[in-house]
Amino acid sequence: MTKIICVVNDEVKEGSDLKKEHGVSFWIEMQHSNVLFDTGQSPEVLSHNLNLLGLSPINIDALVFSHAHYDHTGGVAAIIPQRTTIPLYANSDLFRARYSDKDHVHKPIGIAMMESDLSHYFYLKLGEDPAEVKPGLWTTGTIQERPERMGISKHHVIHTQAGWEHDSYQDDISLVLKTATGNVLICGCCHAGILNTLSHAKKVFGDPSIGVIGGTHLISADDQYLDHIIAVFQERYPDCNFYLNHCTGKNAIDRLMEKLGDRIQIFPAGSTIEFPE
Ligand SMILES: [Fe+2]
Ligand SMILES: [Fe+2]
Numbered sequence: 001m002t003k004i005i006c007v008v009n010d011e012v013k014e015g016s017d018l019k020k021e022h023g024v025s026f027w028i029e030m031q032h033s034n035v036l037f038d039t040g041q042s043p044e045v046l047s048h049n050l051n052l053l054g055l056s057p058i059n060i061d062a063l064v065f066s067h068a069h070y071d072h073t074g075g076v077a078a079i080i081p082q083r084t085t086i087p088l089y090a091n092s093d094l095f096r097a098r099y100s101d102k103d104h105v106h107k108p109i110g111i112a113m114m115e116s117d118l119s120h121y122f123y124l125k126l127g128e129d130p131a132e133v134k135p136g137l138w139t140t141g142t143i144q145e146r147p148e149r150m151g152i153s154k155h156h157v158i159h160t161q162a163g164w165e166h167d168s169y170q171d172d173i174s175l176v177l178k179t180a181t182g183n184v185l186i187c188g189c190c191h192a193g194i195l196n197t198l199s200h201a202k203k204v205f206g207d208p209s210i211g212v213i214g215g216t217h218l219i220s221a222d223d224q225y226l227d228h229i230i231a232v233f234q235e236r237y238p239d240c241n242f243y244l245n246h247c248t249g250k251n252a253i254d255r256l257m258e259k260l261g262d263r264i265q266i267f268p269a270g271s272t273i274e275f276p277e
Helices: 043-052 115-121 194-205 223-236 250-263
Strands: 002-008 025-029 034-037 062-064 087-091 099-102 105-108 123-127 132-134 137-139 156-160 163-166 175-179 182-187 209-215 241-245 264-266 272-275
Touching: 002 043, 002 175, 025 043, 062 132, 115 123, 175 194, 182 194, 194 209, 194 223, 209 272, 223 250, 241 250, 250 264
Parallel strands: 034 062, 062 087, 087 123, 182 209, 209 241, 241 264
Antiparallel strands: 002 025, 002 272, 025 034, 099 105, 099 156, 132 137, 137 175, 156 163, 175 182
C-alpha cells in the first residue's frame, strides 16, 4: 500500500495537537521509500508535525517542490540538518523571483533559498519534463496546455524585461502516483488549473485519475466556474474522488460537496489515505 499523510495544512484534524499554517506538505510512504512533497512555510511547524505524526526527516528518500511559493518551500530548513544528499525535484523555473503586489508594494513570496545554497544540500533535479521520483511516482512536468482557467491570485507578479507581469506559474507541477486501481494526482496549489492538470496527467500517463489530493486553488473561483468544473468532473472523471485542502477554499469545497456528495472530502493535516500499489 502507498500511504499519503497530510503533515502541514491550513487546517488540522479536529482534536489534534498538530500546528496549522497557510501551506501544505504531504508525506508519501511507498513500499521501499518515503517522499516529502512540499514543506509548508515554516521549519517549526514542519518539525513539530512530523514529530507528532511519528515521522522523521532521516527517513525521507526524495523531496519534491510543487512550486516556488513560500508556503510550500519555506519549511525546508527542517529537513536540512537531518537529511541531505537526497534528490530534490522541481520545475526549472523554481528560482525565478516571485512577488505579491499589494498597492505597488512588492513582497517576495517565492523560494527564500538560492539555487547555490540548495544545491549544496540536495541533488537538484530541475526540469520541464515528467520525472520518475520513485517507481510509480512521477512529477507531471510543466503543464504546457492550459485551455481552462488557471488557479491564480491577482496579486502574484514577476518582473521581466517588459516590466511587472502577472505570474504565469510555469513552475507549477503536481505528482502522479500510479496505483493498482488507477492514477492519483497530488497537488500543491495547482496554479496551472485543476482541469488543465488533470487533462495533462491523462494525456501523459494514460489512465484518468481516480483520486485528487491537495490544494486546487479554487479559492477565488465563482459559482459559475465551479459548476463548470463539477460538470467536467462528472463527465470526464466519474471514478475520481477528491481529498481537498489548502487553497481550495471553503466556498468551493461546500459547492463541490453539495453537487458531488461523498466524492468530495476534506484532507486536513493529520489525515491519511492509502492506495494499493
Ligand atoms: Fe502558490
Ligand atoms: Fe499554496
